[in-house]
Amino acid sequence: MGVNVGAAIGVGPEGQLPLPWLGDALQRAHALTHAHALLGHGPAGVGQLEFGLLLAQSWLCERPDSQRSAGHGAVPAMACGRCDSCHLVRSRSHPDLLVVLPEALRLQLGWADDDEKPKGEAKPSREIRIAQLREAIDWAQRTSGRGRGKALVIHPADAMNTTTANALLKTLEEPPGQLRIVLTTADPERLLPTVRSRCQRVPLALPAPEQAAAWLRAQGLAEPGPLLALAGGSPLEALALAAEGLTPEVLAELPRRVAAGDPAVLQGRPIPRVVELLLKLAHDAMALAVGGAPRHYAAASLPVGGDLPALVAWQRELLRAARHDEHPWNAGLLIESLVSQAAAAWPVAARAPQRGQPGGRAAGASLHSPR
Numbered sequence: 001m002g003v004n005v006g007a008a009i010g011v012g013p014e015g016q017l018p019l020p021w022l023g024d025a026l027q028r029a030h031a032l033t034h035a036h037a038l039l040g041h042g043p044a045g046v047g048q049l050e051f052g053l054l055l056a057q058s059w060l061c062e063r064p065d066s067q068r069s070a071g072h073g074a075v076p077a078m079a080c081g082r083c084d085s086c087h088l089v090r091s092r093s094h095p096d097l098l099v100v101l102p103e104a105l106r107l108q109l110g111w112a113d114d115d116e117k118p119k120g121e122a123k124p125s126r127e128i129r130i131a132q133l134r135e136a137i138d139w140a141q142r143t144s145g146r147g148r149g150k151a152l153v154i155h156p157a158d159a160m161n162t163t164t165a166n167a168l169l170k171t172l173e174e175p176p177g178q179l180r181i182v183l184t185t186a187d188p189e190r191l192l193p194t195v196r197s198r199c200q201r202v203p204l205a206l207p208a209p210e211q212a213a214a215w216l217r218a219q220g221l222a223e224p225g226p227l228l229a230l231a232g233g234s235p236l237e238a239l240a241l242a243a244e245g246l247t248p249e250v251l252a253e254l255p256r257r258v259a260a261g262d263p264a265v266l267q268g269r270p271i272p273r274v275v276e277l278l279l280k281l282a283h284d285a286m287a288l289a290v291g292g293a294p295r296h297y298a299a300a301s302l303p304v305g306g307d308l309p310a311l312v313a314w315q316r317e318l319l320r321a322a323r324h325d326e327h328p329w330n331a332g333l334l335i336e337s338l339v340s341q342a343a344a345a346w347p348v349a350a351r352a353p354q355r356g357q358p359g360g361r362a363a364g365a366s367l368h369s370p371r
């Protein structure tokens with residue numbers, strides 16, 4: 001895959017922007033030359049962290065004038081991608097770039113050092129700890145390693161609790177030296193007003209469906225449509241789903257398998273992902289039951305005959321599971337339990353062939369018919 005999200009993010013030597021839909025926002029952000037603190041905000045999956053890193057790379061680039069090197073039709077990046085600084089940013093070893101992430105995310109991205117790995121039963125933190133922020137402030141006070149200012153990326157800024165966010169205020173207000181700061185969030189309202197008011201906001205938008213599909217095809221996804229729909233239009237999220245083996249074929253079968261009470265298609269997947277897939281299915285099934293249109297799954301893949309009250313009850317269970325996604329339950333048992341409740345919501349569709357229904361292919365048929 002061309003863009004290995006999480007490993008090396010940044011403008012490469014070819015000078016092209018890895019996530020072209022961020023181009024407008026990056027140009028706007030780059031033009032805010034007097035702002036020392038920026039807040040990139042946009043929907044989950046738009047590439048908030050990538051935006052922070054690309055902006056930091058453009059601030060630190062040592063040959064920013066050579067930015068127009070992208071090929072025809074390509075979005076010009078704000079960093080050259082070739083200078084020493086750009087290389088250091090991509091290899092995550094730039095002395096003047098500090099990226100502050102929650103420990104859980106560092107582990108997920110493969111960025112954690114060995115001594116950071118949680119010991120024993122300890123769960124990695126989903127918050128940015130105050131100690132991390134204090135280290136960042138200390139780092140900010142030191143002289144720039146390459147003499148061209150420094151960049152601090154904090155992602156997501158809403159992972160700072162009130163105490164941690166308060167500790168950042170002074171640095172946001174008066175960054176030492178030539179420090180520039182980029183914060184990211186899906187929802188600025190979740191930040192302290194005092195943090196928000198010290199930042200220039202830069203909205204980030206998902207690409208149009210055609211641009212998203214074209215980008216995904218360039219990453220090697222032959223049929224991006226169903227994944228993109230399930231991912232709510234986010235190409236990065238669609239790519240993550242594909243990497244988890246959620247192919248269009250699996251997605252086409254998933255709703256009927258679940259309605260038939262078969263958890264196999266979900267077993268082995270992380271609980272938050274399972275709950276998300278099921279919540280989206282519950283949403284679509286309820287929409288269908290009241291004559292609406294599904295949003296996440298292809299209409300043809302959805303079983304008919306969903307029982308609305310049972311679907312509502314199932315959704316309530318799913319939301320409860322979503323709130324407790326760290327529970328000590330055996331994951332396999334939890335998935336079985338959630339799927340067996342789904343089967344109760346399709347009492348007829350799951351078990352008997354349907355007659356007289358439009359497109360009334362039996363929901364269970366794909367399970368039991370010989371292939």
Ligand SMILES: [Zn+2]
Pocket residue numbers: 060061062063064079080081082083084085086
């Ligand atoms: Zn450069």
